Amino acid sequence: xxxxxxxxxxxxxxxxxxxxxxxxxxxxxxxxxxxxxxxxxxxxxxxxxxxxxxxxxxxxxxxxxxxxxxxxxxxxxxxxxxxxxxxxxxxxxxxxxxxxxxxxxxxxxxxxxxxxxxxxxxxxxxxxxxxxxxxxxxxxxxxxxxxxxxxxxxxxxxxxxxxxxxxxxxxxxxxxxxxxxxxxxxxxxxxxxxxxxxxxxxxxxxxx
Amino acid sequence: xxxxxxxxxxxxxxxxxxxxxxxxxxxxxxxxxxxxxxxxxxxxxxxxxxxxxxxxxxxxxxxxxxxxxxxxxxxxxxxxxxxxxxxxxxxxxxxxxxxxxxxxxxxxxxxxxxxxxxxxxxxxxxxxxxxxxxxxxxxxxxxxxxxxxxxxxxxxxxxxxxxxxxxxxxxxxxxxxxxxxxxxxxxxxxxxxxxxxxxxxxxxxxxx
Numbered sequence: 001x002x003x004x005x006x007x008x009x010x011x012x013x014x015x016x017x018x019x020x021x022x023x024x025x026x027x028x029x030x031x032x033x034x035x036x037x038x039x040x041x042x043x044x045x046x047x048x049x050x051x052x053x054x055x056x057x058x059x060x061x062x063x064x065x066x067x068x069x070x071x072x073x074x075x076x077x078x079x080x081x082x083x084x085x086x087x088x089x090x091x092x093x094x095x096x097x098x099x100x101x102x103x104x105x106x107x108x109x110x111x112x113x114x115x116x117x118x119x120x121x122x123x124x125x126x127x128x129x130x131x132x133x134x135x136x137x138x139x140x141x142x143x144x145x146x147x148x149x150x151x152x153x154x155x156x157x158x159x160x161x162x163x164x165x166x167x168x169x170x171x172x173x174x175x176x177x178x179x180x181x182x183x184x185x186x187x188x189x190x191x192x193x194x195x196x197x198x199x200x201x202x203x204x205x206x207x208x
Numbered sequence: 209x210x211x212x213x214x215x216x217x218x219x220x221x222x223x224x225x226x227x228x229x230x231x232x233x234x235x236x237x238x239x240x241x242x243x244x245x246x247x248x249x250x251x252x253x254x255x256x257x258x259x260x261x262x263x264x265x266x267x268x269x270x271x272x273x274x275x276x277x278x279x280x281x282x283x284x285x286x287x288x289x290x291x292x293x294x295x296x297x298x299x300x301x302x303x304x305x306x307x308x309x310x311x312x313x314x315x316x317x318x319x320x321x322x323x324x325x326x327x328x329x330x331x332x333x334x335x336x337x338x339x340x341x342x343x344x345x346x347x348x349x350x351x352x353x354x355x356x357x358x359x360x361x362x363x364x365x366x367x368x369x370x371x372x373x374x375x376x377x378x379x380x381x382x383x384x385x386x387x388x389x390x391x392x393x394x395x396x397x398x399x400x401x402x403x404x405x406x407x408x409x410x411x412x413x414x415x416x
Contacts, residue, residue, distance in 0.1 A: 175390055
């Protein structure tokens with residue numbers, strides 16, 4: 001068995017045992033990356049934590065970078081889940097969109113202050129264009145699109161501008177609050193107040 | 209004479225001759241950085257281009273990094289001049305603000321496509337927090353603030369929200385179109401259309 005992470009995700013390509021083992025590897029790797037950084041972690045250390053051989057790990061992941069990708073997908077996937085939970089909450093679309101800025105900022109700040117080594121790993125992933133990060137960027141656009149649609153359906157937002165264009169534009173105003181490099185540079189300049197102010201302008205801009 | 213670039217900028221600390229020589233060094237360095245990259249350029253090569261000794265260059269700049277800072281300040285200073293020229297043009301504040309997004313994107317794209325080595329140098333400067341880059345970020349905020357004030361004075365923009373907060377928020381929506389890392393990542397996704405769409409939402413959000 002020598003499947004890529006993508007193949008592993010396809011139904012039928014793995015048994016429940018393999019699925020569970022894959023998850024355990026990702027969790028063990030994340031714990032090591034959080035404490036020591038991904039650069040200082042070796043595959044054999046992850047294997048030792050799980051009481052298996054490195055060769056066994058390589059049945060699930062082609063390389064250490066593939067493990068990093070999976071850890072990154074897991075981290076950002078948790079943010080995506082929080083975004084969707086908020087987007088589907090029973091609030092006005094305007095309120096949900098405002099809370100989306102806050103949510104992104106909170107998660108980004110938490111990673112920056114509490115898990116700097118994971119934050120740095122995400123920056124490496126951005127440099128190297130990891131698929132897990134492109135996927136997260138897509139989710140943020142999907143959430144923006146969903147909320148704009150919701151606000152249009154409820155009559156809160158104007159309906160004239162092309163939906164796709166508006167959704168992408170809204171998502172691009174998220175960047176200073178979720179992009180790890182931008183966040184790092186703007187960290188001293190009260191990003192919370194800035195996020196509220198951007199949300200206010202964007203919401204006025206979208207309103208019917 | 210062993211003055212830092214900041215000291216050189218102080219009036220009275222340099223004669224016209226020194227000023228002119230400093231400019232010539234910056235121009236020669238920029239040409240080398242553009243063609244070969246700042247990493248592959250040595251101070252002695254810049255000195256040779258000008259027919260002077262390296263020791264003479266070091267009278268004006270404490271290190272190669274100080275030369276890079278000055279080249280970066282010169283590059284970004286030209287963008288700042290274009291921004292102020294637009295900001296002070298006889299158009300409505302709304303039109304000037306919309307053109308600011310375009311102008312930033314045009315300059316950033318030009319550097320990315322035509323002067324990739326200078327673009328990469330700016331990314332290094334961002335990583336290393338060069339003062340020349342912080343200064344450019346300040347100018348973008350000053351321009352945003354000036355345009356919001358102009359629009360408030362002319363009755364185009366609402367006046368209730370705190371000016372400072374609004375100006376910083378507007379400036380933060382510039383990032384996807386001027387930050388070299390964000391620009392690079394969004395380059396395939398029609399940044400021109402996105403800049404127009406962001407400008408449209410922000411202008412609606414600011415309008416009276």
